[in-house]
Amino acid sequence: MLPRVLRRLGAAAASEVGPGDDCAVLRVSGDAVVTSDTMIEGPDFRLAWHDGFELGWKLAATNLSDVAAMAATPTALTVSLAVPHDTPVVLLERIAEGLDAACRALAPGCGIVGGDLGRAPVVTAAVTAIGELAGARPVLRSGARPGDVLAYAGELGLAGLGLSLLFAEAAEADGTAHDRTLGELWARHPEALAAQLAPTPPIPLGPAAGRAGASAMMDVSDSLAIDAHRLARASGVRLRLDRARLEAAFGRQHGAEVPLEAMLTGGEDHGLLATFPEGIAPPAGFAVIGSVEGSAATGAAEARVRLDEEPLEARGWDPYRVWPPGSGS
Amino acid sequence: MLPRVLRRLGAAAASEVGPGDDCAVLRVSGDAVVTSDTMIEGPDFRLAWHDGFELGWKLAATNLSDVAAMAATPTALTVSLAVPHDTPVVLLERIAEGLDAACRALAPGCGIVGGDLGRAPVVTAAVTAIGELAGARPVLRSGARPGDVLAYAGELGLAGLGLSLLFAEAAEADGTAHDRTLGELWARHPEALAAQLAPTPPIPLGPAAGRAGASAMMDVSDSLAIDAHRLARASGVRLRLDRARLEAAFGRQHGAEVPLEAMLTGGEDHGLLATFPEGIAPPAGFAVIGSVEGSAATGAAEARVRLDEEPLEARGWDPYRVWPPGSGS
Numbered sequence: 001m002l003p004r005v006l007r008r009l010g011a012a013a014a015s016e017v018g019p020g021d022d023c024a025v026l027r028v029s030g031d032a033v034v035t036s037d038t039m040i041e042g043p044d045f046r047l048a049w050h051d052g053f054e055l056g057w058k059l060a061a062t063n064l065s066d067v068a069a070m071a072a073t074p075t076a077l078t079v080s081l082a083v084p085h086d087t088p089v090v091l092l093e094r095i096a097e098g099l100d101a102a103c104r105a106l107a108p109g110c111g112i113v114g115g116d117l118g119r120a121p122v123v124t125a126a127v128t129a130i131g132e133l134a135g136a137r138p139v140l141r142s143g144a145r146p147g148d149v150l151a152y153a154g155e156l157g158l159a160g161l162g163l164s165l166l167f168a169e170a171a172e173a174d175g176t177a178h179d180r181t182l183g184e185l186w187a188r189h190p191e192a193l194a195a196q197l198a199p200t201p202p203i204p205l206g207p208a209a210g211r212a213g214a215s216a217m218m219d220v221s222d223s224l225a226i227d228a229h230r231l232a233r234a235s236g237v238r239l240r241l242d243r244a245r246l247e248a249a250f251g252r253q254h255g256a257e258v259p260l261e262a263m264l265t266g267g268e269d270h271g272l273l274a275t276f277p278e279g280i281a282p283p284a285g286f287a288v289i290g291s292v293e294g295s296a297a298t299g300a301a302e303a304r305v306r307l308d309e310e311p312l313e314a315r316g317w318d319p320y321r322v323w324p325p326g327s328g329s
Numbered sequence: 330m331l332p333r334v335l336r337r338l339g340a341a342a343a344s345e346v347g348p349g350d351d352c353a354v355l356r357v358s359g360d361a362v363v364t365s366d367t368m369i370e371g372p373d374f375r376l377a378w379h380d381g382f383e384l385g386w387k388l389a390a391t392n393l394s395d396v397a398a399m400a401a402t403p404t405a406l407t408v409s410l411a412v413p414h415d416t417p418v419v420l421l422e423r424i425a426e427g428l429d430a431a432c433r434a435l436a437p438g439c440g441i442v443g444g445d446l447g448r449a450p451v452v453t454a455a456v457t458a459i460g461e462l463a464g465a466r467p468v469l470r471s472g473a474r475p476g477d478v479l480a481y482a483g484e485l486g487l488a489g490l491g492l493s494l495l496f497a498e499a500a501e502a503d504g505t506a507h508d509r510t511l512g513e514l515w516a517r518h519p520e521a522l523a524a525q526l527a528p529t530p531p532i533p534l535g536p537a538a539g540r541a542g543a544s545a546m547m548d549v550s551d552s553l554a555i556d557a558h559r560l561a562r563a564s565g566v567r568l569r570l571d572r573a574r575l576e577a578a579f580g581r582q583h584g585a586e587v588p589l590e591a592m593l594t595g596g597e598d599h600g601l602l603a604t605f606p607e608g609i610a611p612p613a614g615f616a617v618i619g620s621v622e623g624s625a626a627t628g629a630a631e632a633r634v635r636l637d638e639e640p641l642e643a644r645g646w647d648p649y650r651v652w653p654p655g656s657g658s
Contacts, residue, residue, distance in 0.1 A: 021470055116367055124455075133354070
């Protein structure tokens with residue numbers, strides 16, 4: 001089974017020894033960065049929504065964005081898959097194809113260099129991504145300083161919108177109608193479903209932000225509101241998000257209207273939230289969405305992040321609320 | 330919950346940025362090696378046998394041995410744990426303590442630099458180990474040449490013996506008696522149970538073998554017989570295992586008698602199988618167990634590995650056979 005899956009995978013440019021020995025061997029330029037993430041059927045994804053290709057794509061994309069958020073360039077992934085014994089091999093092949101396609105599209109040169117295949121009661125995928133800094137310094141969450149501008153690159157709110165549409169569909173579908181209603185969802189909201197099921201984080205903008213002089217950076221995974229609080233806390237600063245700038249930059253994405261609430265609390269965006277010292281223009285692809293207002297002592301959590309003048313709670317997506325606001329029961 | 334677990338972990342010497350940002354940052358000297366492995370409750374371990382400490386230890390040890398088998402020095406692990414919602418936090422703390430203790434004991438300087446914690450129907454642990462070659466070349470499975478000596482370092486057969494004892498105990502215990510009978514097993518066969526539940530692979534001997542000039546090397550995970558076939562196939566050679574040498578070197582380990590059958594088919598040994606060109610003495614800790622006899626064309630699988638003059642099948646441990654041979658029903 002493993003050879004049929006491995007055949008789907010292109011080689012990593014940095015790989016000196018690929019899958020098949022005890023380890024892969026990788027050339028690394030400068031320091032390495034490493035991150036791991038697990039996705040488990042049930043809490044993290046549903047096979048009724050994701051086909052294997054999208055699942056593989058999302059596995060790669062979410063890990064690649066963590067590498068980019070350090071200002072590093074992704075060079076290799078390892079993938080451990082464990083699946084129930086009756087899993088069709090075609091699902092594994094499609095996962096491999098999705099992993100490979102995401103690497104080619106989002107981080108050319110990066111490839112899968114190793115991993116394993118085992119048995120589990122539900123589909124379980126653990127990915128480790130490795131990147132290289134090539135002599136550059138890593139950009140951490142903790143470097144934001146008062147006076148910096150706050151900027152964001154990537155889709156914002158669409159993925160959360162996609163997930164709420166899927167939940168609403170699942171609540172309404174009677175099971176037999178699922179294929180049809182999912183097809184209708186894709187036809188009506190392709191941009192939101194794609195953002196949720198096969199996100200396209202702006203990987204090259206991570207190293208570009210580092211070269212430009214970003215003072216802090218992170219991947220927005222839980223929600224802009226939650227992750228802005230994390231960046232503010234790590235840096236010991238207060239952040240101000242500018243509602244007008246957010247709506248101007250992200251109110252319409254790929255033709256879809258995105259409400260402010262989705263931008264702030266949607267989650268799974270996997271874009272880059274970064275700060276840049278005054279006078280440094282963020283690279284093209286970043287939109288300025290606010291500023292670093294001042295220092296903040298530990299414990300002053302409630303005032304760390306504001307939207308215009310109002311304190312912004314660290315809220316993420318709530319699966320029990322139907323989207324968009326007001327449309328649910 | 331995560332902070333309570335992270336507190337159990339010492340820092341990795343090569344870590345410039347540890348857990349808490351989007352990625353860890355690692356200094357790497359020379360090329361990096363990387364390997365991933367997943368252990369899942371049920372197929373890979375039983376919590377009735379492993380306490381959390383042993384499970385964490387084994388997770389680290391088995392991945393560290395894959396790094397050593399490339400002649401590299403392990404520098405960092407990432408660990409993704411997913412557990413049922415009712416898992417006691419003390420189990421996670423014990424897993425973290427076992428991971429940390431194994432790194433300190435087996436590969437000083439190596440530490441856990443990242444990972445994540447999630448939900449799954451059964452305890453699921455995915456580990457990635459990273460090592461550095463520090464300017465040395467990696468030793469692959471494919472480098473054995475006719476005339477080389479074949480050597481092994483580590484315990485051999487004890488882990489398989491331990492697993493068969495545990496299976497036999499599980500088949501006989503009536504559930505309520507389990508704690509008592511497991512305690513008795515530990516008292517009677519401490520070396521076999523320790524080898525199975527908390528193995529101690531000879532990690533520093535991997536880089537030492539590389540420096541000495543090993544031509545091929547691999548970690549023995551499935552069984553000496555199976556992995557000797559793999560090394561022979563990767564190198565395109567025939568191997569001869571010497572029964573008298575195996576029995577002299579491994580017939581008694583830590584005071585326990587180990588039958589030849591266990592050495593050959595036990596599995597989960599995680600020792601190092603290596604070849605050295607004629608005239609090169611394997612480093613202390615390796616025992617010569619045979620030789621590389623000649624080239625072998627692809628397809629001549631049945632004659633690739635011999636025990637003395639007899640062809641040796643690529644057999645591993647069989648959970649349906651009770652150990653030692655002849656003692657079962």
